[in-house]
Amino acid sequence: MIPLALEEVSFTYPSGVTALREISLTVAPGESVALIGQNGSGKTTLARHLNGLLQPSSGRVMIGDWDTRQHTVAKLAARVGYVFQHPEHQIFKRSVQDEVAFGPRNLGFAPARVAQLVEQALQATQLSTVADQHPHDLLPALRKRVALASVLAMDTPVVVLDEPTTGQDAQGVRAIGEIVERVRAGGRTIITISHDIDFCADHCSRLIVLGGGRVLLDGPRETVFAHGDILEQTAVEPPQLVRLAQRLRLPLAWEPQPLLAALEQSQRQR
């Protein structure tokens, strides 16, 4: 299990657009962190620094004791698994089984270990029944879970999910939420990029809010959701129940039970 550290990281694309401005933060092993913020705030750019797809223009990114500038993307893949937003960007094998096995095989795991990791990943993503199908014959929502399974099977200490819930129905969102919980319970670090703030509130105990390439807020949910003014700057709407609690002038809550208790109390007082 390894920590992550960004040290005064700035990044400017070749086109001249500066996407990250002096970002410093650390993530401890076993944390479940959400990166939130408006389109173009730097979420994906930041995440792509974690597996070396992008190198900082200045500053450095440490994955445990590795400086990403000194290691190849292929080598960093053993530490940071990255699930892309569009599964088409990573899927290329002829069966779901092969696709999911590619990563752990490539990392040089023994065949028995590969088989075990593949089975676990397929089970977690509820794909065991389609293991023999061609990934491109699956519905887009399932194809997205194939991409997720293929990264889970690499058993990396860090997993990055870019917009994991888009296109997923209620059951799919639940399945992905359970995966996040399980990965984190196993002591691995999970970083979720998402506009689905309700999903983030359910499954990420720390929220990092980006705006204009800077960290605007970084903390536990109750702290971040209390800063409605800052969230608004970067087009983040608090979760549905937080907004309801705020409108009703009740204590901040993103889960139904505390909100119902507060409602009960306030109605008793009337």
Add this chain to the structure above:
Amino acid sequence: MIQLRNVSYTYPEATTPALNGISLDIAAGEVCAVIGPNGAGKSTLCYTIAGFAPYHFRGELTGEVVVDGRRTVEHPLGELVKHCGLVFHNPLNQISGARYTVREEPAFGLENLGMPRPYMQARVNDVLELLGIAALAERSPFELSGGQQQRVALASILVMGPRVLLLDEPTSQLDPHGTKEVFAAIKALSQTGVTVVLIEHKPELVAEFADRVIVLHGGQVQLDGAPRAVLADPRLPPLGVSVARYTQLAHTARERGLWPAQAPLPVTLDETVAGFELPSINPSSSRPAHGSGQ
């Protein structure tokens, strides 16, 4: 504007139909949201209205699909796309890859129709403005964020001025601010008579922007009605469709006597706030729990 009469469609090599006996009438200017679990037939319904099924996907279509007075099977796809625009779920399936700037992308469709240059320039500027991406006009479509690409894809369809707009989760990668901008633009178009069929997973958006909600499951229409009725329907969760969290909360609150027993469940945040703010909640309360969330 759109009529489906007992429409069934089966993809090539599939054993079960993706659409199974669907009959629907969608009026001009209506914003009709289509919801349902993955595999329900939502995208296929859009492909069928657009004529992509069976033209592009082949497979077997039975029943009758009539769009803007044209039976889809009697007109070539090249003719149908002039009236009916389809925006795919993944913007990268839409963006041509043949153009270097955001400005040229919507112009591509107009060039293919042989439009005069000044007309194209004016149309493109209007659409980029409408969707809030005018500032990106000189950027490459491939250097944009997913949410920005979604707006470019939508622009490339809107610029053609279709009478029918089929949208497959058009804002799934957009932040709440961009989402509201795009939905406001879609709503404004519908008020000019454009008919919109919209696949959308977020009940909050459907409640705010749709005139009508159709729930698909197993290729069949399970529920069809006004958002207020459909989005609070207790049959939704068993159909694999999530309801808004405040709707769910009000449901639990009602069981505990914290929400007026005879009041309908709320489908917008405003309605929820109004319901809970009623001065007293007891069975004799006659005030309806409706808010101002229109």
